[in-house]
Amino acid sequence: DARVTQTPRHKVTEMGQEVTMRCQPILGHNTVFWYRQTMMQGLELLAYFRNRAPLDDSGMPKDRFSAEMPDATLATLKIQPSEPRDSAVYFCASGLEFKETQYFGPGTRLLVL
Amino acid sequence: SQQGEEDPQALSIQEGENATMNCSYKTSINNLQWYRQNSGRGLVHLILIRSNEREKHSGRLRVTLDTSKKSSSLLITASRAADTASYFCATVAPPGNTGKLIFGQGTTLQVKP
Numbered sequence: 590d591a592r593v594t595q596t597p598r599h600k601v602t603e604m605g606q607e608v609t610m611r612c613q614p615i616l617g618h619n620t621v622f623w624y625r626q627t628m629m630q631g632l633e634l635l636a637y638f639r640n641r642a643p644l645d646d647s648g649m650p651k652d653r654f655s656a657e658m659p660d661a662t663l664a665t666l667k668i669q670p671s672e673p674r675d676s677a678v679y680f681c682a683s684g685l686e687f688k689e690t691q692y693f694g695p696g697t698r699l700l701v702l
Numbered sequence: 703s704q705q706g707e708e709d710p711q712a713l714s715i716q717e718g719e720n721a722t723m724n725c726s727y728k729t730s731i732n733n734l735q736w737y738r739q740n741s742g743r744g745l746v747h748l749i750l751i752r753s754n755e756r757e758k759h760s761g762r763l764r765v766t767l768d769t770s771k772k773s774s775s776l777l778i779t780a781s782r783a784a785d786t787a788s789y790f791c792a793t794v795a796p797p798g799n800t801g802k803l804i805f806g807q808g809t810t811l812q813v814k815p
Binding site: 593620622631632634637639645680682684686689690691692693694695696 | 733735737743744745746747750790794801802803804805806807808
């Protein structure tokens with residue numbers, strides 16, 4: 590049963606520390622999305638990749654966030670330096686170009702103290 | 703940035719009853735999707751309806767779309783305790799091949815046994 594995996598599942602860190610979240614998309618999928626979910630803002634799209642190329646990262650705070658796909662099996666989202674307001678659940682989703690359904694990972698629950 | 707609003711924000715019903723959730727959106731769409739999120743989990747795709755469709759069924763789910771009113775509804779018939787979850791609508795803007803989903807705030811459904 591193919592699934593999107595995310596690591597770590599939970600992360601507690603102190604303000605100012607670097608946080609790296611990883612995502613393994615479903616094998617064969619060529620689109621990857623990063624979302625952030627908070628009670629106040631709901632689900633927000635942070636970044637979007639197609640065939641490993643970043644297509645849209647307009648939802649991402651550029652000064653501290655960066656997203657990359659070093660290869661087709663790994664997507665990373667980094668926050669440096671982290672701030673308490675970054676506390677949220679970060680979801681990765683993957684899909685196939687021209688297929689609208691997205692498959693979500695279980696999320697990384699981040700708490701920045 | 704949220705595309706849509708969902709109504710009601712929370713819904714509590716007895717097992718066996720029907721649950722109806724509504725979603726309104728602001729801009730033109732290529733398609734609209736509904737996702738379910740169980741507590742502490744990632745989102746799971748339920749059903750997709752295209753802008754040229756008015757109604758779609760999948761098992762106990764029925765989705766309607768009224769593009770003139772920019773609204774959609776999700777009906778879950780004969781609800782079960784396992785249907786307890788949050789339900790989100792998400793829209794894809796034309797031309798549709800970006801895969802970018804814009805989510806509503808969600809409706810939290812509680813089904814009491």
